[in-house]
Amino acid sequence: MLNAEHVGSYPKSVILNEAKRKGIEIRGPHINESREDYTAENGAIRIGLSALNGLGPKFCERILRERDNGPFTSVKAFCLRTNLPQKIILRLSLAGAFLGLPLNARRRACG
Amino acid sequence: MDKRELDLFLTESELMRVSASTQIMAPFREDLKKYDFIQSAALKWKIHGSKVKTAGRVIIIHTPPTKSGKRILFLTLEDEEGIFDLTVFEDVHSRYAKKILAGTVLLVEGVLNRFGLRGVSVVAKRFWTLREFYERLRHGRDKGKLYFLP
Numbered sequence: 001m002l003n004a005e006h007v008g009s010y011p012k013s014v015i016l017n018e019a020k021r022k023g024i025e026i027r028g029p030h031i032n033e034s035r036e037d038y039t040a041e042n043g044a045i046r047i048g049l050s051a052l053n054g055l056g057p058k059f060c061e062r063i064l065r066e067r068d069n070g071p072f073t074s075v076k077a078f079c080l081r082t083n084l085p086q087k088i089i090l091r092l093s094l095a096g097a098f099l100g101l102p103l104n105a106r107r108r109a110c111g
Numbered sequence: 112m113d114k115r116e117l118d119l120f121l122t123e124s125e126l127m128r129v130s131a132s133t134q135i136m137a138p139f140r141e142d143l144k145k146y147d148f149i150q151s152a153a154l155k156w157k158i159h160g161s162k163v164k165t166a167g168r169v170i171i172i173h174t175p176p177t178k179s180g181k182r183i184l185f186l187t188l189e190d191e192e193g194i195f196d197l198t199v200f201e202d203v204h205s206r207y208a209k210k211i212l213a214g215t216v217l218l219v220e221g222v223l224n225r226f227g228l229r230g231v232s233v234v235a236k237r238f239w240t241l242r243e244f245y246e247r248l249r250h251g252r253d254k255g256k257l258y259f260l261p
Contacts, residue, residue: 010170010171011170012128012129013128013129013130014170014189014194016129016131017134017189017191018193018194021192021193026131027131028131029127047127047129047131051127051128051129052126052127053125053126053127053128091126094122094126095123095126095127
């Protein structure tokens, strides 16, 4: 329903709120978990990358293609591998798409 | 007003067009409760004909043609607990058309109308915007009380 272009007359926010009221967890976009669109994930709904303003199909495709080579291990690795504009990185960061990832894997490894 | 929750809603909406964490009415709920604005779940327990005050975000506005030719607005509003319907007859919407059509969030006073087994709708009598609500609170008009009903 969420991935359909036009769902009756209800906007996506209403469908998401209704899902929440029914006890379904809504998970934010994440660079290692999200697909381009909304997906079902262990009984929860994962918001897709394309839900972010400014993240068009080209950028989504670039992220997903890079992820096929292995998950992103840090924010720095993500920036280097995808080479996305800084504005998009900032938006992803604000939306919590890097949650759980260190800024720099090596820094974490060094303690 | 819960500014933190409002900031969260605005940030998420600006970033993603949807807010996954909160609903637009949540930041204002404490203030609305003080002035007896009830939520959609409570509407189901009100008796037919009772006067109610409620508030929600406008989702849909319908204006289907009627036999009499009079224009009736059917609105669907959403709050934290669900969605509910409003019916606005011509005499009311001629007075509040600007607020209804331009408003994102509406505060409504009306009469509860029950139909069928579970059907509930509010026949709207008066509307306010959130801005008007907070302006009244800020300026202390009506000595801290909002006289929405006679």
